[in-house]
Amino acid sequence: MILFILVLVAFGQMVEGRGAIDGAARDAARAGSLQWDVGNAMAEARKAAEADLTDVCTGPVSVTKTSAGFADADLFSVEVSCEVRGLAMVGLDIKTNMSGSFTAPLDPFKRKAG
DSSP states (O other): OHHHHHHHHHHHHHHHHHHHHHHHHHHHHHHHHTSSSHHHHHHHHHHHHHHHTTTTBSSOOEEEEOSSOSSSOSEEEEEEEEEBOGGGGGTOOOOOEEEEEEEEEOOTTSSOOO
């Protein structure tokens, strides 16, 4: 019975991890879309994702820009991924790497006129 409860808690952590990853991707894309250039956009996106996932991920948080450009683009897309705790708490050493992506429109009022 105790093992069953631990498995339920572990799967609950995986569901929570999925929601946290998706939320971090949303926050990262929005933070990046408000910046002037791609360097600042990625720095702010990483900061936002890492802040959201401090208690969820067991390893480093990866943030990758998936949109084509930045200067002439209308959208800023990122993919956020990390390894979540999940089943490790019940002794199963199964790597649970989750990722989520989100796209936000670039804010035209925060960008330099070119």
